[in-house]
Amino acid sequence: MQITKEQVLQALSHVEEPDLKKDLVTLNMIQDVHIDGNKLAFSVVLTTPACPLKGLIENACRNAISHFISSEIEVTVNMTSQVTTQKNTGVPGVKNIIAVASGKGGVGKSTVAANLALGLAATGAQVGLIDADIYGPSVPIMFGLEGARPNATQENGKTRIEPIEKYGIKLLSIGFFTDPNQPVPWRGPMVSTAVKQLFNDADWGELDYLVVDLPPGTGDIHITVTQSFPITGAVIVTTPQNVALADAKKGVGMLMMESINVPILGVIENMSYFTPAELPENKYYIFGQGGGAKLAELIGAPFLGELPLVKSVSESGDAGKPVVLTEDGVTSAVFKDIAERVAQQISINNAKATGYADVINR
Numbered sequence: 573m574q575i576t577k578e579q580v581l582q583a584l585s586h587v588e589e590p591d592l593k594k595d596l597v598t599l600n601m602i603q604d605v606h607i608d609g610n611k612l613a614f615s616v617v618l619t620t621p622a623c624p625l626k627g628l629i630e631n632a633c634r635n636a637i638s639h640f641i642s643s644e645i646e647v648t649v650n651m652t653s654q655v656t657t658q659k660n661t662g663v664p665g666v667k668n669i670i671a672v673a674s675g676k677g678g679v680g681k682s683t684v685a686a687n688l689a690l691g692l693a694a695t696g697a698q699v700g701l702i703d704a705d706i707y708g709p710s711v712p713i714m715f716g717l718e719g720a721r722p723n724a725t726q727e728n729g730k731t732r733i734e735p736i737e738k739y740g741i742k743l744l745s746i747g748f749f750t751d752p753n754q755p756v757p758w759r760g761p762m763v764s765t766a767v768k769q770l771f772n773d774a775d776w777g778e779l780d781y782l783v784v785d786l787p788p789g790t791g792d793i794h795i796t797v798t799q800s801f802p803i804t805g806a807v808i809v810t811t812p813q814n815v816a817l818a819d820a821k822k823g824v825g826m827l828m829m830e831s832i833n834v835p836i837l838g839v840i841e842n843m844s845y846f847t848p849a850e851l852p853e854n855k856y857y858i859f860g861q862g863g864g865a866k867l868a869e870l871i872g873a874p875f876l877g878e879l880p881l882v883k884s885v886s887e888s889g890d891a892g893k894p895v896v897l898t899e900d901g902v903t904s905a906v907f908k909d910i911a912e913r914v915a916q917q918i919s920i921n922n923a924k925a926t927g928y929a930d931v932i933n934r
């Protein structure tokens with residue numbers, strides 16, 4: 573049987589990208605169509621390697637070929653991706669900047685930022701992480717890099733800082749430049765300059781996602797980062813207690829102010845429930861249930877999920893190897909799911925911002 577490229581595109585135009593609500597052909601996601609007798613191969617170019625709908629889309633493509641052309645065709649689908657972007661992030665080579673923020677301190681914002689960065693990298697994305705938490709930088713401990721000093725060189729009178737690479741991602745922390753035993757005596761303008769240098773003076777190379785761990789609350793660093801770089805979106809981390817939720821609401825309020833206007837990618841609830849290691853199916857909602865989801869609803873943002881309170885999260889963080897990299901499969905999977913949902917929201921926002929046209933560049 574002789575099939576044509578037109579027939580293939582026609583069949584695949586019946587497959588809708590579930591998040592973007594347009595068909596794969598219109599979105600230019602079908603590429604490299606090869607036909608050899610009854611053998612057909614093509615690529616589906618997703619908007620992120622972290623796409624949680626990958627399997628579903630592949631199946632839908634196979635079904636469309638079988639249904640609209642013939643079930644006799646031998647189909648090879650190459651699922652690939654090209655991460656989208658919508659604006660110049662102000663950092664050369666960086667496609668998307670994700671700010672991780674919380675209202676209150678100690679809710680697990682740095683834990684989420686580190687595992688989000690590693691979770692995205694685990695899918696094959698190019699990822700960087702900036703720890704801009706000047707008052708309590710956590711990256712040096714969480715990545716086993718205490719005492720590390722990034723290389724810095726002078727090029728035409730400008731400093732170039734080389735991010736440190738660990739577990740497949742590029743890292744810079746304000747903690748690499750300060751003494752962990754001394755309080756940081758910097759005032760507003762010095763803090764702003766230091767944080768901006770982490771973005772501007774570093775060789776980040778090509779990155780799909782640059783995750784930024786902000787300090788808790790709302791302050792100088794938030795204003796500096798949000799006003800100096802077009803942030804793709806912010807992820808809000810909270811715990812279920814009312815005090816944390818009230819502070820998270822204030823933080824969101826600041827990010828949504830007209831002069832700042834950072835899109836909120838969603839809310840993540842950390843320490844939602846306790847799970848004993850020996851009974852991984854049991855969930856005890858010791859701090860109450862549903863607060864994070866309610867906050868998300870209130871601010872009109874997606875709820876990205878609940879993270880368990882488990883010993884392996886704090887132990888792995890203290891041991892310099894965040895939990896997504898460890899043997900705790902259950903917890904690691906929950907963090908990875910949330911990383912996929914963050915990537916999914918970015919893809920949706922980017923597609924919306926560009927009017928769904930030419931989602932994947934030709």
Ligand SMILES: Nc1ncnc2c1ncn2[C@@H]1O[C@H](COP(=O)(O)OP(=O)(O)OP(=O)(O)O)[C@@H](O)[C@H]1O
Pocket residue numbers: 674676677678679680681682683684705708710787788842843879880881882883885886887889890
């Ligand atoms: N889901 C969790 N289960 C168990 N321990 C957790 C969990 N999330 C965070 N922790 C632990 O709680 C402590 C605080 O977490 P983390 O440093 O990530 O919070 P933070 O919000 O970034 O704090 P800061 O206000 O200092 O920036 C750490 O010891 C961390 O390992």
